[in-house]
Structure formats: C-alpha cells, structure tokens
Amino acid sequence: MKMIFKRLKNRKPVIAFVVFICVMLIIPMLYRYEKIKPFNTDLLNELKNYDPEVVFIGNSMLYTRIDAEYYSQLSGKRSFLLKVPGLTSAGWYLLFKNFVTEMNNKPDVVYIFFRDTLLTDPSFRTTGKYLFRLQRISHRDDVVFRNIVFKNKTGMERFEFYIGKIYPFLSYKIQIDRSIKNANDVIANSLIAGEFSKDEINQLFDLNNFRSVQSDGENINSSDDTKFNNFRDRLPGSFLPLIVDMAKKKNIKVVFVRVQKRPVGGIPPYQSPELIEYISELKSYIESNNLIFYDFTGDSRITLEMYGSGDHINEKSMKKYTKLFHDSLKDKIKVLPKPR
Amino acid sequence: MLFQSIDFLIYLVITFIFYWSLPFKYKKIFLVLVSYFFYSYIHQWFFFLLFTQTTISFFVGILLTKTSNQKKKIFVAGILSNLVFLLFFKYFNFFIENINAVIKMSGISFQLLTLEIILPIGISFYTFQNIGYLIDVYRGDFEPTKNFIDYNLFISFFPKLIAGPIERAGNFLNQITIPRIPQFDKFIAGFQLILWGFFKKIVIADNIAVIVNKIFLLKDPDFFIVSAGAFAFTIQIFADFSGYTDIARGIAKLFGFDLLKNFDKPYLAKSPSDFWRRWHMSLSEWIRDYIYIPLGGSRVSTSRWVVNLFITFFIVGLWHGASWNYIIWGLYYWVLYLIYRFFKTFFNYKIFKTKYNYLVSIPFMFLLTNIGWLMFREVDINYLLQYLYLNPFKSSLNNINASIYLFIFVSMYTLPLVILPYVNKIIQNIKINNYATFVKYASMLILLISILLLKSDSSGDFIYFQF
Numbered sequence: 001m002k003m004i005f006k007r008l009k010n011r012k013p014v015i016a017f018v019v020f021i022c023v024m025l026i027i028p029m030l031y032r033y034e035k036i037k038p039f040n041t042d043l044l045n046e047l048k049n050y051d052p053e054v055v056f057i058g059n060s061m062l063y064t065r066i067d068a069e070y071y072s073q074l075s076g077k078r079s080f081l082l083k084v085p086g087l088t089s090a091g092w093y094l095l096f097k098n099f100v101t102e103m104n105n106k107p108d109v110v111y112i113f114f115r116d117t118l119l120t121d122p123s124f125r126t127t128g129k130y131l132f133r134l135q136r137i138s139h140r141d142d143v144v145f146r147n148i149v150f151k152n153k154t155g156m157e158r159f160e161f162y163i164g165k166i167y168p169f170l171s172y173k174i175q176i177d178r179s180i181k182n183a184n185d186v187i188a189n190s191l192i193a194g195e196f197s198k199d200e201i202n203q204l205f206d207l208n209n210f211r212s213v214q215s216d217g218e219n220i221n222s223s224d225d226t227k228f229n230n231f232r233d234r235l236p237g238s239f240l241p242l243i244v245d246m247a248k249k250k251n252i253k254v255v256f257v258r259v260q261k262r263p264v265g266g267i268p269p270y271q272s273p274e275l276i277e278y279i280s281e282l283k284s285y286i287e288s289n290n291l292i293f294y295d296f297t298g299d300s301r302i303t304l305e306m307y308g309s310g311d312h313i314n315e316k317s318m319k320k321y322t323k324l325f326h327d328s329l330k331d332k333i334k335v336l337p338k339p340r
Numbered sequence: 341m342l343f344q345s346i347d348f349l350i351y352l353v354i355t356f357i358f359y360w361s362l363p364f365k366y367k368k369i370f371l372v373l374v375s376y377f378f379y380s381y382i383h384q385w386f387f388f389l390l391f392t393q394t395t396i397s398f399f400v401g402i403l404l405t406k407t408s409n410q411k412k413k414i415f416v417a418g419i420l421s422n423l424v425f426l427l428f429f430k431y432f433n434f435f436i437e438n439i440n441a442v443i444k445m446s447g448i449s450f451q452l453l454t455l456e457i458i459l460p461i462g463i464s465f466y467t468f469q470n471i472g473y474l475i476d477v478y479r480g481d482f483e484p485t486k487n488f489i490d491y492n493l494f495i496s497f498f499p500k501l502i503a504g505p506i507e508r509a510g511n512f513l514n515q516i517t518i519p520r521i522p523q524f525d526k527f528i529a530g531f532q533l534i535l536w537g538f539f540k541k542i543v544i545a546d547n548i549a550v551i552v553n554k555i556f557l558l559k560d561p562d563f564f565i566v567s568a569g570a571f572a573f574t575i576q577i578f579a580d581f582s583g584y585t586d587i588a589r590g591i592a593k594l595f596g597f598d599l600l601k602n603f604d605k606p607y608l609a610k611s612p613s614d615f616w617r618r619w620h621m622s623l624s625e626w627i628r629d630y631i632y633i634p635l636g637g638s639r640v641s642t643s644r645w646v647v648n649l650f651i652t653f654f655i656v657g658l659w660h661g662a663s664w665n666y667i668i669w670g671l672y673y674w675v676l677y678l679i680y681r682f683f684k685t686f687f688n689y690k691i692f693k694t695k696y697n698y699l700v701s702i703p704f705m706f707l708l709t710n711i712g713w714l715m716f717r718e719v720d721i722n723y724l725l726q727y728l729y730l731n732p733f734k735s736s737l738n739n740i741n742a743s744i745y746l747f748i749f750v751s752m753y754t755l756p757l758v759i760l761p762y763v764n765k766i767i768q769n770i771k772i773n774n775y776a777t778f779v780k781y782a783s784m785l786i787l788l789i790s791i792l793l794l795k796s797d798s799s800g801d802f803i804y805f806q807f
Contacts, residue, residue, distance in 0.1 A: 017528070017781060155346035163792065173793050180794075184752060188745040200742045204565065210557045 039098070040136045043082075047099055052080035057095050058113030059087055061259050064312040065113070067322045074326045077108065084133050088118045090126050090149055093239035094137045097145075101250050109253045109333055112243070115261060115311065117278055120234035122148050127157060132174065144242065151237060202309070230274075231281035244289045255292040255333060256282075257325075260302050261311045268298045294329060341381045343587050344542060351378065356594055364519050368489050371497065371595065378498040379462075386460050389425065390496060396421050397470040398491040401477045401484035415478045419471055426467045429460055434662030462502040464659055466495050468626055473509045475630050482509050490516045499591040503584050505600040505622035512597070520596035528780065530593030535787045536760070537586030544753050545580035546796030548572050551746055556717055563730040564743035570714040572750045574706075577713060578606065579757060581620070605761075607709065610701040612676040615709060627656055650674050660716070665724060669715040676708060 047055075054077045056062055068079045082095045092112055100110055118124065126134060126149045138145055153161065164170050235241065247254040258279070261269045271279075279295065286293040296302060301324055308314035313321050341348045355374045362370055380387040400418030404411055433454045440451045473494070476482035485491050494512050555561060555569030585602040592599045600622045609615035616624045635648040650671070657670020718724040764783070 017524070017777075021781070156344075159346045159349070167789075167792070170792050176793050180752065184745065184749050187748045187752075188741075191748070192741045192744055200738045201745055204558075204739065204742045205554050209559055210554075211559050 038136075039139055043137075044099055044102060047080060047082065048102075048104055050078065050080055051103070051105055053077040053108045054079040055100055055107045055110045056081045056083070056113065057092050057100070057110060058083060059091070060085055060312055061115060062113040064308065064315075065259065065318065065321045066325065067318045070319050070322045071326060074323060075330070084137065086125055086130055087133055088124050089114070089120070089122055089239045090124075090134055090145065091130075091137065093243055094134065094142065094145060096243055096254075097246060098137055098139060098142075100252065101246060106250060106252050109255060110247070111255045111257050113257050113259055115259055116275060117234070119240045119256065119282065120231065120238040122238045123153055123157075126153075127160075145239075148237065148239060231278045231285070235285065240285075244286070244291060247291060248289065253292070253333070255294060255329070256286055258293070258295040258297060259311070260297045260299060262307050263302075263304045268300075271297070292333065294332065296328075299324075299328075341378055343584070344538065347381075351381075352591065352594075359595060360522055367520070368493055368516060372489055372492045375493070375496040375498040375501060379496065379501060382461055383458065385458075389429075389460050389463070390466060393422055393425055393467065393470055394492055394495045395488075397474055397495075398485075398488055400474060401491070402486065404474070404477050405484055411478070415474060418474045422467050422470045422474075426463055429457055429463055431658075431662045432457060465504045465506055466501065468506050468623075468659075469495055472506070472626055472630055476509050482513075485509075485513055497592070497597070499588040499595075500599055503581070503588070504620075505585060505588070505602045506626050507600060507622070508626075511600055515597055523596070526593050526596065528784075530590040532764075532780075532784055532787075533586045533590030533593065535590075535784055535791065536764075537583045537588075537590060539756070539760075539787055539791050540579040540583030540586065542795045543791060544757060545576050545583060547753050547794075548576040548579070548750055550796065551749060552576050552717070555746075561727075562735040562739050563732040564735045564740050565746075566714070566727045566730060567710075568743040568746040568750070570710045570717075571747060573717045574607070574710050574713045575750055575754050575757070577716070578603075607706050608702055609705050609709070610698060611680050611705060612673050612708070613680070615705060616673070623656075623659070627652055631655060646678065649677055653677075663719055664721055665715055665717075665719050668721075668724070669712055672712050672715055 054071070054075065056066055056068065056079065058081075060083075063081055063083045063085075066079075066081065068081045072079045082099055084091050084095070092114070096110065096112075100107065112119075134145075150158070150161070243254065246252075263269060279297075283293045283295070302321070306313050306317035306321060341351060351374075359367060359370060359374075376387055376390070379390055397418060400414060400421075403414050404418075407414060436452050436454045440454075443450060443452075473482070473484075473491075477484045485494075490513060493516055494507065494509060497507075497512070500507060552569060552572045555565060555572065558565065561569070582603045589599045589601075602620055602622050604618040604621065606615055606619035609618050632648060632652045635651060636644060637648065638645050640648065653670040653674035654667060655670070656673070657667040660666040660669070714727060715724060718727065
C-alpha cells in the first residue's frame, strides 16, 4: 500500500478521501441502534399456563395441517401448537429448548413437523426477517445456536453479518422493505377502482398457476439440492443431535413427522434416490435414539384436493388431515401419561 | 467467480494491491495470470479453451503480416478455428436438436445423439474479440502485436472476460503499452462506477427479477400480466447488463484501463436503428463493422440491403443463444428496421421532422422494445405465440388490478435509473472545488448504504453470463 501511495501523483485528495471515509464511517457506527427483539415471555407463560400434554412444533407446514382444538377432542389430551411462520430447524431447536423443556410439567409427546432435509439444514432461514423471529424465541446466552448458525453461513453472509455489526442501522432494512411494499399498496389502491387486496397477487402467483408445479423457496433452496442429501455429512453440524440429546436427557418423547409435499399429477411428489437414502438414514438415526419417525410422504389418503397454496393444506381439509394424523399415530405413540 | 461474491471481493483487493506494487514490466504478466485464475475458478477446463483460442489468433495475426500469397487462406483458417470452438460449445446441441426435429417430422424414428456440453462462460465475447482482431489485422487496419502477453491480456482481462464489453484491439492493445501510474481521480471514478453498477444489479435488477421469474412461469397469464412481465423484464435486463458493464468498466479503471462504453440511454431511442446505436454498443458496432458493412451495408440495391440486414440480425439473435426465441428476437428488429425504412421512404411523414417528434417516437419505440424483450425472455416458442395472440379485452378485473400493482412495483425500482444519472451529472458539474470533493464522496457513501439497505434478498447471475 505504501508503494501505491508513494506513486500517487497528488496526495491531497487522497488524504481528503481517507479523512472523509473515517468521519463518515465512524458516525454511523456511533449510532448504536440494536433492534434485538426481546424474548417472547408471553408465549412461554401461555404454554406454561395451558400445560399441554401434547405439543406440536413447526411452521406453516404444521399450522395449516393441525387443528389443535380438534386434536384435543380426538385424543382427549390438551394440545398446543408452538408455531413460528417460516422458521426451520434453528427455530424448532429453540422452541424445544427454550419453551418445551422450560414447562413445569413435561408433555407426553412432542411432534416436530418438517419437510425432507430441513432437519439438517441449520442456517436455512436464519437471516433477515427470520433472524428477528429467532430472536423472539432465543436468549442472549444461546451460544450453541449462534455458533451453529454462524458456522453454516456462506462467506457473503458472514461478511454481511460483520457489516451489520459495524453498522447496526442496517437492521432497518426489513422496515424499509416493508415501507416500499406499503408505498406500493397505497399507490396501487389510489389507482385501482375499489379496494385492492394483496390476495389478488397471491392468487395470481399461487403454485397451481405455474407451468410445472414448482415448490416454494423452502424446497428449492434445500430439499432439491443434492448437497443437503448426504445425511451423515450434514448431521454433525446441525441442530438435530441437540434436539435428540435434549429429548433423551429430559425424557421427552419426540416424534419427527415428515409431511408430504404437494402431489404432482395426482401422485406423491418425485423423490430422488439420494433423497430416499437420506430419509432412510434419518429414520435409522432417530429410531436408534429411541425416538419416533413418521413419514406421510406417499400416503394415498392425502390427496391433491386437500392442498391449498404450495405444500400447505387448505383450511377446509384441516380437520380431515388432523383426524388422519391422529388415526395414523395413535397406535404408534404408546406413551403413558405423565403424572401431573 | 461472481462479482457479487465475497471470493471476488478478496480476489480484487489482493490483485489491486499486488498490481500497483509491481514494476511496470511485471504488471502485464501479473494481470494475465490473475485473469486466467479468475476464469479457471469458474471451471478448470475453461483455461485451456481460452488459452488455445488466444494462442491460435495471436500466431495467425503474426502470420498474416508475414505472408502475402497465402494471406487469405491463413485468415480464413484463423476465423474458422475460432468459430469451430464457438459453434461446437454453444450451438452443437441446438443444431442436432433441430435436425432431429426435422427427421422426426419426416416420420423416421432415427435420432442423432446430443452431447452433454458445458457452455464455457463468456465464449461468445472472447471469440468475437479474437475474430475482430484478425479482421483488423487482415484489412491492415491494425498492426498485429508481437507480444504474446499483451495479446493474452487483451483477450483475457478479467473485468470484461465474462460479459464484455467486446473490446477492439485499437482501443485496448494501445492502452497496454502505455505505462500506468496510480491516478486517484481514476480510482474514484472507478469506485463510483462499481457502486452504481452494483446498485443497478442487486437493488434494481434482482428485486425486479423476483416478479419477472414468477410471471414467466405462469401457465395461463392474460394480456395485462404478460405486459407487466415484459415491462419488468425490460427494466431488469437493462439494470442487469448495464450494471455488469459499469462494474467491469469501474474495475478496469482501478487497474488503469478504459473499457468501451456499452450503453447510451437505450430506452430513449427514437427508432430501431437508434436503439442499436445505444444498446450493447460494443456488440452492435462489432456487427456493423465486421458483418453488416462488409456485406455491403446500405450502399447496395434495396433487395440486397434487405438480405444484408436479415443476415445481420439473424447473427445478432443467434449470438445471444442457441434458441429460436433469440433468433426471432433478432429478426423482429429486422422487421422493425424495414417498417421504419418503408414509412420514412414512402410516406415521408412530417412527424419524423417535427421538433417534438420525440414525444411520440420515444414512447412508441419503448413499447416496441418491450415486445422485443418479451420474445427474448420467453424461451418456449408455444408460450411466446400464445402471448402474441392475447386479447386485452378478455382479461379479468383481478388480473388488471394485479398488473397495475406490478407496474407500480417495477416503476418504483425504475425511479433511481431515471433520476440518479441526472443527479450524477449535477454532481460532476459542481465547480466549487472544496464542495465538489465532499459531494462526490458523500454520494458514493449514500450509494453504498442504499445498496446495503435496499438490496434484494436473492441475487442471481448476470443475465448476459449465459451468452
């Protein structure tokens, strides 16, 4: 660098530039805006007060499938959905660790709903708006969680992470994105006769309207990617062993429920040989730890008509799915009710 | 190595520091080595391909000046040897698939085998540079370089290797021999271009790409949705490609080089010929100088001119990709040229001569450009034909509303493209020196922060990488 500097003809503007950069970069750093969301104690209290015997953990794959109230009626057990939209294995781990294990009375059984390879994809959906959601269910001392998420980040994600540390105001990005969308809505509403609803956009881009049924971002980025299909390689760096260890230590029966993705052409979705092998190894791993694995993929009772957008179940089929779920697992999950 | 990756950032910083630390005589060889490294990083075998084509063209260039009786044969051999690589890697399967389609139509069950070929990224760009150089030397317009390193740098210089601009020997090789010293103004100009290029790519193009990708996946879109998709892609491709060019030109400036300009407000074009003077200028000028004019250009009979123009636009389309939609897109401009010429010649409309003709001609040409990009974007010919027959009166109200929403969304991201060049012009014209420096730096910082705050969550490759 010295040599470059020596060779520069006119040093004055260089000095001005360096001073400028120093000043302009330091000022934003002084603004310690840290938008860390506080832990959601309300949710924990709600869970504790409800004192459920059955807890379901998952994202929209869960809450578009299971009607907790109806399940309670069917099973005769108080059921509770611990759900956070969009979150995957990092979120499920935190929900298990910071909520389920903190309950005064441990539940009889915990169901974790997942798709394909997401149990071993730890950094998936851990940035941007998902990070805010993760912050709501994590404590500041959740070091293991932070380490795993960080270790699995790409180079650019790590770079952005550090930039975000230097300039905390960058966490405004989510609000800015939202503001742009809101501005879009306001302008659109002023131009469109009558009330404009975003549902019209959602309807337009419903997966049923696409040429070949495409999966949503979750699948495109994980399940279909063969790099995630090597179970043995992915397991050690993931949250799955941590969930399994906790379940064993706390003596909680955990059932990992693989949901079926949207059927294509009336038949269950295609599974690559790598994915089939992955699922087989995942099943062996879970069962070798005395936990339960249940796979709904290929279940002919779950028909295309039951699906809403993407891999979600439509509202009117929720009860049907809940019943089907209950009937499928009632004999397999033989757990004695714990004394309360 | 993508420009928007951390790998490239590290690569660029290291290369920049070493480059300016080296004495002039080592600078060139260093740049050649890092350029080959850059290319091999994408795929290790690409190195050999690039090196082979470069070596052949270099020696053919020298041979052309040493022989007079065999000159034409050597020249043709040089051109063909470059074309063979391009035809094989880019067009082999396309030709086979079309032959198979013809065989199938004739009822024969026999089918030729296609090969699994990886398309070497940037091959169309560096092949055209090699060919352009050979033509210049053959015509005597350019004295061939005797320095193998210089020629290698001309072809492989990493900022322009993947997606241009398609450099001319006269512009680039002449710069190589001039000693370069670090110029702070040039560095700042380079940084400005890089930042602006990234803004176009990861804020504008990538945010709009989300909409474009969804619209062009729809099974049964109606007229207004397709129109919104065409408009969105029109903005996306400009932001994407001109963004890449700005980054490439900016990086080149950091190393003391000036690359050719590739865009000149293409959507303000008044006619198809005006559009091609403003869009991908390094390609259109290449095509003009090495194909259109040698064919006779417009100084021939009308029928010959029509044929010349057809060949030219067929090549323009085919250059972009081995797919019929690109050829249709190229020939669409051929038709537009003919229609414009027809109206100008036979009707001599007064509107072409009025002072305010741009109020009509620019929006009209923009509309035609949108239709062109629709052909460019839709690879499936059946869908393309379906789009062209869509009836606007059969659209549902829901879809009209949705398309208005999408138009607004795209327009919001288009605003910086319209406003910022003017703001930049104002900044450049600030005369009071003390403030000028401050404003320049401040604008760069604002741009950097804007990129970080507005960038799309998903960033893809540059569109022109596939060509």
